[in-house]
Amino acid sequence: MKSKVKSTIVFFLCIILIGFLAYSGVYGVTLGGYKLKPFSEVINRGLDLQGGVSVLEEVQGNNVDQKTMDRTVELLSMRVNKLGVSETVVAREGQKRIRIDIPGKFDAKEVIDGVAKTGELKFVGPDNKTILTGKDVKDATASIDSTNGNQAVINLELNQQGAKKFSDATQKFMGQTIAIYLDDQKLTEPQVDAHITDGRATISGKNQTLEEAQRQADLIKSGALPVTVKPVQVKTIGASLGSNALPLSVMAGKIGIGLVMLFMLLYYRLPGLIADIALTLYVYIVLAAFASVNVTLTLAGIAAFLLTVGMAVDANILIFERTKEELKSGRTVKASIDAGFRRAMSSILDSNITSIICGFVLYNVGTGSVKGFALTLIIGVALSMFTAVTVTRTLMKLVANIGWFNHKQTIGTFGVHDFRKGLVK
Structure with missing residues (x-):
């Protein structure tokens, strides 16, 4: 009795947690000043989805x-x-x-x-002679100089050859200006205030914002193309074409996932419901992974995501069918669940690992949208194994402990006789 009560509590806590995650993923949630944004706001969208x-x-x-x-x-x-x-x-x-x-x-x-x-980056002295080029620049960053009235400055770092040239130039042009050009565009023209010998300089500008300084630093760092x-x-x-593609893709995803869930529920009943709950968590985990690793979602990526949904359900079907075979052999429900997962594991691993290998090949040799498809496929397949093996198995065991498999209306195509044999034994 204690085990049944404990399993009931844990099962419903799992359902509440998964439901909360699903709700936050769709609508977003604010808790104690911290906001969980919906996936529609945090997942990057590719060119074909926003123009x-x-x-x-x-x-x-x-x-x-x-x-x-x-x-x-x-x-x-x-x-x-x-x-x-x-x-x-x-x-x-x-x-x-x-x-x-x-x-x-x-x-x-x-x-x-x-x-x-x-592009051609060059530092030009007051004598109109080139002092440095982009090849002499090692790094350029922007920051706020708190020692000089919180001005936005550019921190310049030169390589060994550039440091020697710049040392000679700053000594020669003390009190004068050195202009920095990208092609014919003058980026900035700082005044030389010190003899710089270590190849590290600070460039300040009048009323320059940090954003402007960062933009100039990026241009200086990028230099000239080789x-x-x-x-x-x-x-x-166009923006209208891209914006129309996203809602249509989302609708296709909802219909596809909805039909898969409906099939599982009608065909397997309670085990199918458990598979649907695990699939809901799988969708959340995959989208969270996309957001955390900054995946740029494209139409090809959405297609790969829906493909992995089918593969996640396929793993559950293998497990359920193996469990049915164990029940026919006369095992108890709990023993059949354990044996079903164990026997289905090799098939699940074989199919998923081969899919991941194909994904890596596509990612390495493919280009453009093919890479996006491959990356989405790899992430989805890897996470589908996790949910099928851990989440579905845990929920199945909890439901078996509660005793809900004792009612024939919950069994579906597992077969009433198969379950009765397991329960009697």
């Missing part, structure tokens, strides 16, 4: 090595970040092409001019 600009750049020239391509991708990423846009994608496509997807931006010319141009890139494809997805 934006997609630019395919091609590196000009031959014999471009891997290191140069990696550096080009890195610098383009920095330039994208300085636009103040999140959920951007900068990734290689093939040997000489780089895809830049910027959601929420609809001016293709601005993107091409501000991000994908080759190769010339040329846009070979520019695609703009």
Whole structure:
């Protein structure tokens, strides 16, 4: 009796917790000043779900090595970040092409001019001679200088060669200005107030905000691209088209998951209900994982997510069918549940591990939306194993302890006779 009461309490606490998580994921919850935002606000949306600009750049020239391509991708990423846009994608496509997807931006010319141009960073002295180039800059960051009236400043760090050049220049041009240019655009023109020998300088500006300083620091750090890139494809997805894609995708997801849950409930009854509860928790955990690792959700990603929902249910079906076989052999309900999970484990692991392997292959050799599909698939399949093996098993054992499997109307296609044999034994 004590075991039954304890199992009942634990079961309903689990249901309440899962229900709370599901509610917070859909609507958001505020507790004691801390707000749990709904997933609609925290999950990044890709270009095809909110519109934006997609630019395919091609590196000009031959014999471009891997290191140069990696550096080009890195610098383009920095330039994208300085636009103040999140959920951007900068990734290689093939040997000489780089895809830049910027959601929420609809001016293709601005993107091409501000991000994908080759650029030439240089520090120019008052004698109009170039002192440093982008190759001499090691790092540039922005911060607030509390010792100088809380001004926003740029912290500049040079490499060894740049430090030597800058030391000579600051000694020569003491009290004069050194201008910093990106192409023909003057970023800033600070005055030399000290002889700098260690390659670390602080650049301050009049009435400069921290955001402005950070933007300039990003431009200085990104410097010039090591190769010339040329846009070979520019695609703009309108805001209305992108905004329509999201609600339709969400509706498709609701219908798909709803039909799966309805099938499980009608076919397996109480075990199906347990599978639906575990599936609800699975959906929450997967979406939470997407938010925590900053996955950018695309239409392909939604398709992969719905695919993993089916795989999560498939694991439960394997477990239930194995449990049914154990009941037919005359085992008790609890023993059948344990044996059913144990016997189904090899099949679940085989199918899921092969899916994860396929996901890794797609992620490494694929491009664009294929990578998004693969990443979503890997996360979903890995978490589906967790919910099928732990959550469903725990809830099944709790329900067996409570005694709800004693009623034939709760059994469904498990078979009344099978359960009766287990209960009698």
